[in-house]
């Protein structure tokens with residue numbers, strides 16, 4: 256049962272963003288309640304991590320747990336063009352020979368459970384099978400949540416409500432703040448295979464990003480533990496879901512059949528799961544915080560899966576939000592301007608990833624040509640792929656890139672503009 260009537264913070268959602276912000280706020284000494292609607296382990300997509308997650312894992316006390324886990328060690332990403340040509344892999348340790356350049360391909364049900372257990376160990380009061388229905392407001396000020404915990408409907412009060420509900424976007428949905436990202440409307444169909452052809456040596460844990468031969472999309476190929484490989488195809492909803500019948504598995508199989516690289520790698524493999532579908536996953540909220548509330552992780556926004564940035568941004572956002580919320584609680588002032596302060600840093604980093612994503616999808620843009628013209632920027636591309644985007648230097652590359660591709664308008668945050 257819920258232990259207290261009021262909390263400093265209620266975190267809604269126990270994915271990577273919720274676990275991170277909850278753990279760090281508990282470390283600061285705040286009384287934190289985390290409500291998660293599922294009972295873990297539960298499936299989630301987002302298996303390939305970026306190396307820069309290292310620094311948040313270190314702060315969370317997760318590094319030794321991950322090192323001791325069976326998750327696949329990842330040290331590179333390799334891209335394949337539509338005609339099947341393989342790029343030189345980006346080996347992260349070659350860019351920075353430090354253990355922070357190694358990361359993991361994680362089975363998310365296990366990884367998320369590790370993160371949630373870690374939050375509990377740090378003092379977060381965690382409840383699963385706890386569905387938050389609404390955030391409660393007194394005027395513009397969030398004051399708590401209404402939730403169904405087990406079979407009991409209850410109201411719980413707090414100083415700050417943190418929405419970490421992922422793509423459910425509970426609070427930004429409630430406030431009408433969700434903006435789809437124009438020009439990034441994609442969908443994905445994915446499944447899991449046992450016994451696929453995988454690379455060996457230092458390439459054994461690489462994520463492969465393979466463009467489809469007809470330029471209509473791309474595949475991910477992510478080697479997980481127990482010889483299971485996660486395979487998904489991403490494309491426009493029109494391409495993947497219109498006039499393709501109502502059988503996503505059939506669509507995925509057709510796409511694999513049409514792609515010689517995927518076809519040969521999956522030839523000896525057995526499919527071990529049904530196809531899953533995700534769509535309309537690129538969006539952000541127009542605000543990131545208000546009086547007594549904050550959005551973190553996918554509950555604020557998600558860019559696109561092509562560079563595997565989602566969990567890194569969820570972790571980094573959770574970390575930035577925790578520091579900001581702690582300072583606001585300490586000063587007894589949890590107004591919007593204090594809580595929203597973390598947004599500018601987060602959005603600046605997100606924008607770096609978003610621009611590289613945009614260049615990937617621009618059919619007129621060629622990374623090969625760009626890097627031949629500006630070889631020094633190969634290092635900057637590697638830094639974005641690592642997740643090293645919270646600095647001013649990488650932005651310089653995009654000034655040069657802007658001559659070759661017209662970027663989408665940047666994400667801008669409003670204050671106090673809920674409908």
Ligand SMILES: Cc1cc2nc3c(=O)[nH]c(=O)nc-3n(C[C@H](O)[C@H](O)[C@H](O)COP(=O)(O)OP(=O)(O)OC[C@H]3O[C@@H](n4cnc5c(N)ncnc54)[C@H](O)[C@@H]3O)c2cc1C
Nearest residue numbers: 268270271272292301303387420421552553560563565566
């Ligand atoms: C097709 C696709 C592929 C992707 N691939 C990658 C990848 O390779 N690498 C990567 O880093 N990222 C990837 N991502 C992104 C990644 O899935 C997310 O960025 C990441 O999971 C965000 O973490 P989160 O904690 O914000 O949300 P989530 O992981 O979604 O966690 C949210 C939690 O909130 C809970 N919840 C929801 N509503 C409520 C409620 N009302 N009450 C209580 N609990 C609630 C949910 O049960 C869930 O456990 C991918 C995304 C997509 C769509």
